[in-house]
Amino acid sequence: MRKLNILSGKAAALPIENLDTDQIMPKQFLHGIDKAGLDKGLLYDLRHDAQGLMRADFVLNRPERAGTEILVAGANFGCGSSREHAVWGLQQFGIQAVIAPSFGEIFYSNAMNNQLLLVMLPEADIAAMMADAKRPETAEIAIDIEHLRVRSASVDAGFTLSARHQRMQLEGLDVIGLSMTYEKQIEAFAARHWQAQPWVKDVAARTMAALRAGES
Template sequence: MEKFEKITGVAAPLPLINVDTDMIIPKQFLKTIKRSGLGVNLFDEMRYDGEGREIPDFVLNQPAYRKAEILVAGENFGCGSSREHAPWAIKDFGIKAVIAPSFADIFFNNCFKNGILPIVLPQDQVDRLMDDARKGENARITVDLEHQTVSGSDGTEFRFEVDPHQKHCLMEGLDDIGQTLQKAAAIDSFEQGYAARMPWV
């Protein structure tokens, strides 16, 4: 997993509440177990018409937001089923941080496991960032995980809370496997000792 670094870039505004995981990545794309390749189908039913053509009005189809690294969304983002393909699709598109007033718990934790920073801020602060995001390339938002701040284009800073362990894992690029591999020497030592004590196992 890549280390999470400070982001300064365009944020895409998605002022919808209760965006569920089926909206994020519809069920027909859940056949793969690869984490790559799903970005093209992110928000598929909102991005494309029945013929597979882009819907020009959808935010991620607009030129200013095609390379957005931040998403500003409404409350209860990521609700619905627990599919991990949802954060996979978000990350594969290139979005590294999602800002919302609230998240569904499972989606929230899956974001950290996949290198995405979910940021919870009060509604009024999200509204201000949403207004900023609507300016497109004329406004850039900065997400600073180390200092736990989000800065609008006018320099206004909003502080967010994050679990210290999850922060550490994001900044060091550690998913669950990476955390386990940090203890590889201790695991090898245990297995050698265990085999010596119980050779019949």
């Protein structure tokens, strides 16, 4: 997990509204039991033609766009199904942040819980930032996570994050890592709970033991 105050990198414009998770990560790439190889499926039908060949005119296929880390996208990015693979595929491809006017609600939670940074800006700022991103010489974008500002060649704008999501980004935590920072409090709560209600402690294990004893 990365831990940083400012995320900066090469940006690419993806001016498509309502780009859903089925397009971001098509269903044929969901057959594995782990996260490996999802970068190959990212935006597959946009990156490839009907014969499976790379489309030379698609932005992320252009040689000058190699190493893109930030997408500037259209409204309602990540709408549709709840597949978390869309987030994993973006990250495996090298995308660390997406900037858009709005996001699908479930996608937003999946992304922020996995440390894919999502930034919402007004449409006017997005339009200007897309224009910057379309020119290789002005395609660099910096996102100041500590001070909640994003800057490109022609845009300097503030954005909002919840305190929890900001902390996760700054400290390099996914949702499990964040939960583990409360390990002592969780253990203390569990101890109080079992002390007050000892009859429910390990009830499943004790039930199974009793059933096994009855079978013997």
